[in-house]
Amino acid sequence: MATYILQRLLQSAGVMLAVSVAVFFSVYGIGDPIELLVPPQAGAAERLELIQRLGLDQPAWQQYLTFMGNALHGDLGRSFAHGVPAVGLILSRLPATMELVLLALSLAVLVGVPLGLFAGLDPHGKPARLILACTVVGYSLPNFWKGMMLILLFSVLLGWLPTAERGETVTVLGIRTSLFTADGLRHLVLPALNLAIPNVALVIRLVATGTTDLMTQEFVKYARAKGVRPRRIVGRHVLRNILIPVVTVVGIEFGSLVAFSTVTETVFAWPGMGKLLIQSIYQLDRPVVVAYVMLATFLFISVNLLVDILYAALDPRVKLTGGAA
Amino acid sequence: MCTPMNVPTVAFACLLSIGLSGGSAWSQTLRIALSAEPTAVDPHYHNVTPNNALATHLFSSLVEQDEKQRLQPALAKTWENDGRNRWTFKLRQGVSFSNGAPFTADDVIFTFCRLQRNETKVTASFGRVTANFASVTAVDDHTLAIETLQPEPLLPNYLSDIAILSASIVPHGKITYDLGRECGVTGPWPVVGNFNDGTAAVGTGPYKLKSYVHGSAIDLERNPTYWGEAEPWAAVQLLPVTSTGPRFAGLLAGDYDVIENPAARDLGRIRNDKRFSYIVTPSARAIILQLDVGREKSPAVKAADGRNPLQDVRVRKALSLAIDRDTIIKRLMDGSAEAAYQFMPVGMFGTLPNPAKLTYDPAASRKLLAEAGYPNGFQITVATTNNRYVNDSQIVQAVAQYWAQIGVKTEVDAMPSTIYFPRRAKREFSVALAGFGSTSGETSQFLRVWAATPDEALAIGSANYGGYSSEVFDRLIREAIVTFDDDKRSQLLQKATVTLLDDMAFVPLHFESSIWAFKADLAVTGRTDQFTQAMSVKPKK
Numbered sequence: 054m055a056t057y058i059l060q061r062l063l064q065s066a067g068v069m070l071a072v073s074v075a076v077f078f079s080v081y082g083i084g085d086p087i088e089l090l091v092p093p094q095a096g097a098a099e100r101l102e103l104i105q106r107l108g109l110d111q112p113a114w115q116q117y118l119t120f121m122g123n124a125l126h127g128d129l130g131r132s133f134a135h136g137v138p139a140v141g142l143i144l145s146r147l148p149a150t151m152e153l154v155l156l157a158l159s160l161a162v163l164v165g166v167p168l169g170l171f172a173g174l175d176p177h178g179k180p181a182r183l184i185l186a187c188t189v190v191g192y193s194l195p196n197f198w199k200g201m202m203l204i205l206l207f208s209v210l211l212g213w214l215p216t217a218e219r220g221e222t223v224t225v226l227g228i229r230t231s232l233f234t235a236d237g238l239r240h241l242v243l244p245a246l247n248l249a250i251p252n253v254a255l256v257i258r259l260v261a262t263g264t265t266d267l268m269t270q271e272f273v274k275y276a277r278a279k280g281v282r283p284r285r286i287v288g289r290h291v292l293r294n295i296l297i298p299v300v301t302v303v304g305i306e307f308g309s310l311v312a313f314s315t316v317t318e319t320v321f322a323w324p325g326m327g328k329l330l331i332q333s334i335y336q337l338d339r340p341v342v343v344a345y346v347m348l349a350t351f352l353f354i355s356v357n358l359l360v361d362i363l364y365a366a367l368d369p370r371v372k373l374t375g376g377a378a
Numbered sequence: 379m380c381t382p383m384n385v386p387t388v389a390f391a392c393l394l395s396i397g398l399s400g401g402s403a404w405s406q407t408l409r410i411a412l413s414a415e416p417t418a419v420d421p422h423y424h425n426v427t428p429n430n431a432l433a434t435h436l437f438s439s440l441v442e443q444d445e446k447q448r449l450q451p452a453l454a455k456t457w458e459n460d461g462r463n464r465w466t467f468k469l470r471q472g473v474s475f476s477n478g479a480p481f482t483a484d485d486v487i488f489t490f491c492r493l494q495r496n497e498t499k500v501t502a503s504f505g506r507v508t509a510n511f512a513s514v515t516a517v518d519d520h521t522l523a524i525e526t527l528q529p530e531p532l533l534p535n536y537l538s539d540i541a542i543l544s545a546s547i548v549p550h551g552k553i554t555y556d557l558g559r560e561c562g563v564t565g566p567w568p569v570v571g572n573f574n575d576g577t578a579a580v581g582t583g584p585y586k587l588k589s590y591v592h593g594s595a596i597d598l599e600r601n602p603t604y605w606g607e608a609e610p611w612a613a614v615q616l617l618p619v620t621s622t623g624p625r626f627a628g629l630l631a632g633d634y635d636v637i638e639n640p641a642a643r644d645l646g647r648i649r650n651d652k653r654f655s656y657i658v659t660p661s662a663r664a665i666i667l668q669l670d671v672g673r674e675k676s677p678a679v680k681a682a683d684g685r686n687p688l689q690d691v692r693v694r695k696a697l698s699l700a701i702d703r704d705t706i707i708k709r710l711m712d713g714s715a716e717a718a719y720q721f722m723p724v725g726m727f728g729t730l731p732n733p734a735k736l737t738y739d740p741a742a743s744r745k746l747l748a749e750a751g752y753p754n755g756f757q758i759t760v761a762t763t764n765n766r767y768v769n770d771s772q773i774v775q776a777v778a779q780y781w782a783q784i785g786v787k788t789e790v791d792a793m794p795s796t797i798y799f800p801r802r803a804k805r806e807f808s809v810a811l812a813g814f815g816s817t818s819g820e821t822s823q824f825l826r827v828w829a830a831t832p833d834e835a836l837a838i839g840s841a842n843y844g845g846y847s848s849e850v851f852d853r854l855i856r857e858a859i860v861t862f863d864d865d866k867r868s869q870l871l872q873k874a875t876v877t878l879l880d881d882m883a884f885v886p887l888h889f890e891s892s893i894w895a896f897k898a899d900l901a902v903t904g905r906t907d908q909f910t911q912a913m914s915v916k917p918k919k
Contacts, residue, residue: 088799090500092425097834103501134417134424135592136498136570146593201623208631216628218617219594322619324593332415332620335765337796 058358065354069347073124076346077117077339085109086133086337107133120343129347130340134333139344143326147311148228149219150318150325154310156232156245158303161252166299168253169260170287176265184257191254200247200320207243215240217322244321248314252306259302263295297367304360312349408611408912411625413639415618419590420573421541421581422493424500427815430539431909432616435598436476437541437581438605440467440486441534445905445914447662447726447819449534453481453542453582453605454522457534461862463512465533469520473605476586479546483516484553488545490514491553491561498570506837507536514555529860531867535818543568547578584609584913593618598912614912629654629895636896638910642712642768648895656895659904660716660723663815664824665767667760667777667885669694670808672845678759678791678808681752688808692750694882698736699743700784706776707888710769714893718886720875721824723906728821728858728871733879736886743784755785761807763799764792768890774811777887802843810843813890815908822858822867825874829884830855846883 087109091100104110108119120130129140172181208216220240222229231237267273268291276286315327322328326345333341414428421433434442440454454467473481493505512525526533545553549565556562572578579587584604588597596616600609617634619625622641628634630647640656648654669688670676676686687693703717716723719733747755760778764771771792778788793801802810816823831847832839838855851874858870878884892908896915903914 084797085800085803086796088803089796090424092501092503095501095503095840097840099501099503099506133500136418136423136500137574142592145591149594201627204624204627204631208633209627212631216631216633217619217624218633319621320624322617322621322624324591328593328620335794335796 061354061358061361065351065358068354069350072350073121073343073347074117076343077120078113080337080339080342081113081116084337086339089337090133124347129344132333132338132341134336134338134341139340140348142341143329143345143348146324146326146329148230149323150311150314150327152230152232153241153245153248153314153317153323153325154307156241157248157252157310158307160245160249161256161306162299162303164249165253165256166260166292166295169257170264170292170295172257173261173264174268174287176261181261185261188254188257191250192258194250196247196251196316197320199250200244200317203243203247204320214243216243217320219324244317244323247317247321248310252303252310255302255306256299259298260295263298264291267291267294293367297364300363300367301360304356304363308349308353308356311352312345406611407613407615408636408915409615409617409634410910410912410915411617411619411628411634411637412910413620413622413625413637415593415620416596416616418570418574419576419579419587419596420498420568420570421543422496422499422504423570423573425503425539425817427908430817431911432596433541434583434909434911435585435614435913436579436583436587437543438583439538439540439542440469441538443535443538443819443907445903447816447906449538449819452538453486454537459531459533459862463526463529465524465526466517467522467524469522470605471520473582474603475544475546475580475582476601476603477544477546477580478603479544479580481542481544481582482519483522484519485545486522486542487514487516487553487555488548488550488561488563489540489543490555491557491563492543492567493540494557495560495563495567497567504540507533507540511555516553529862531860531862532818532820532822535820538819539817541581543578544580544582547572547580585614588613609913610917611912611915616912626895629897632897635900636894636902636910636915638892638894640893640895642714642893645712645893645895653898654895655898655900655902656893657902657904658714658891658893659906661815661890661892661908662722662726662819662906663767663813663890663908664718664721664723665715665770665773665887665890666718666721666812666814666828667697667887668810668812668828668844669697669883669885670805670810670844671883672847673805676808677806678761679756680758681756682754683751686808687750687752687756690750691881692746693752694885696743696746696750696784697781697786698882698885699739699746700780700786701736701777701885701887702738702780703736703888704738706773710772710776711888711891714891715768715888716891718888720821720879721884721886722816722821723889726816726821727819727864728868728875730872730875733875740780740784747784747786753785755787757787757789758808759789759791760809760811761791761793761798761802762811763795766795766798767811767813770811770813773887805843805845807843812841812884814841817907819907821871821875822855825851825855825871825878826859829878844883846881848877848881851877851881 087104132139132142168184172184175181204216207214220231220236221234222231223233315331318325318327319331330345416428416432417424421437438452442450442452444450453470455470457467459465490508493508510526510528510530512527515523517523547568548563550563553562568578574590576587584601585598586601588599590596598614600612625637626640626644629637645656671688674686679686681687707715719736720730722729760774762770762774774790778790781788814824826838828841829846830838831852832842854870854874858867861867894902896902899918901916901918
């Protein structure tokens, strides 16, 4: 198990390196941030001064080496636009995104698994067909449109919930969070719902197909023939087998939601990481974009590793050995 | 909080508390949704509109620009010039900073020094003013003498951009304008982070900073020691909501009291709604087509004779005549723009009081093209941003259609500003859409930056991407920028404007209007510099 994890970590370092090259040079290739930062009335001397201060007068490969050198010392650079360290800027946005994603995924699991089980046990019944039809709609509607509709319905027409922004926050264990204030939760509902809807749909479909499939398996038939109560068959045998794909998908979704909830965060003006990424891309704020993608990659790698370890816990047949990776 | 234990009384108490808190919150906290987020609290960090607008809440300058960008006394009560390089500013007495420190000439000198010792700045644009200072001396606590190297008639205009800091934010000995000995400052110079966390955000403005969080709300509270008239709002929240739709929905839902830059097409929704109101104010941001006139060969023009037709003034006039500005404004801009017949709006210093209308006349246009030797037109590509100015790419598409009608085959090359601005600086375009808003409140700023033949020492011509160069124009603008006499300078600038219009190397299209939408019980004053300020918002009487 230890060798397996070590091997995975080594692979991860390679992936991070590859990602850093790809992102660094693609952002470099888009354009020159100087023209976005310097006003047209600025003179050539002023322009040159900034170019030198940001190190943009160096050739691209040298800029990359400087960047990697600093990165190895834990410094991923300063934001061109904000003048503060990029990692600090990104991490200061992390709690806002995290609470959104945790809420959305909890909703996805708490609503998705029971509904999926229900639909999967009687796939031809009217309720099941209704649920499955709804999931198609929930999964295929574009995120920004759904967000606008939620705002229109719950904020503008009904006036129940605020349209955007994070609500009141309190500091818990040194982290500013809005999970523990009434105002904060009110602000969380719509963006979390918007993130949750496609994931609820995804989990329902996953669980429903899995259940239908499992119910025809030999071991379920055998259990039934033995006279095991249906409740126990579902709870003990079916559910446990279904959780494996659910954990995989939720793990992947967790990574991508934390890193790339850009649409929802933009629509709801949520001060999270995704909104920062979009702004930084618009401003060609290379240090932030590169640091962001590196952190996101790191997150994905860690989550995947965690998912693999969870597999082993859920399924005794899975063994984490070095050679199998 | 309001759980129904004793239903009638609790329900009543709940109703009452909602009513009370709602009512008091309304009269106390003003919530403004911004379309662009300020990148820092440091007023000398980056010279861009959102940052500058935020700074005016927290800091004052020696001279202020009012809503029409006219100069008004602020921390300086009066100022005079000896006709050459010496200026004397009489400072306001009895002013104190939000931390209680009294305001004196030392604070101004400290601010000027900090502009030269500003390590985290993005651009040195604020420091350009002080780079021209030979000496700054405090004659007494409330009199300041400035000696410039080059004559600068617009010094008060430029000083209106400079937010005055308090010397009390750094340890210091005696403050003098002597950068060799760090002006008397003994500690480290403040950097952007010191302002963002509030420690250095000490000003004499109408509000003071409560908290600033990147990407989230900026909280301000009334500054009880403000030298001017006290503001009606005890607290102000500035919220960055960059998407237009959600910002407008937030106004409709009652989350925001004021929003900036709603889409003009959305205004129909609140036009007949008694709960809301809006104001459309012409701004000093001109939208202009910059033509590549400086080169024999231009990258995006193809003419049968192989030359660059834009070098012929008849062709340039024909292109202007072919554009129906009124229709573009009516149809594309929903009326929220004003046709431009010169480069800054009428009323701004140095503009023509009655510029000749740039008419739409395709017949005359075709005739001019034929005279110039292009009866069958030529091919051209117009470059534009698609995310920088209001409806930028649609405007250029309309222009392309108008030009097609006179036989000029026009293509549109629209791109995001991240790609557009670097390419424009490399002169890869033949016709480029440009937007320019004057911050000094004078037409000279546009003329010297965009149309003068580049001269690094004089800081002119830095945005002359089209390579326009006219001896007559250069003589006029070079004289104007060192002329102290207002009447004479105004005449010179007007002559320069006429020359530029005759040459038509820049085709003015329109001036953008700024729009603010707000709750109907508020009164909002629109500003030509496009600043969104809590100070422009008052309860309706």
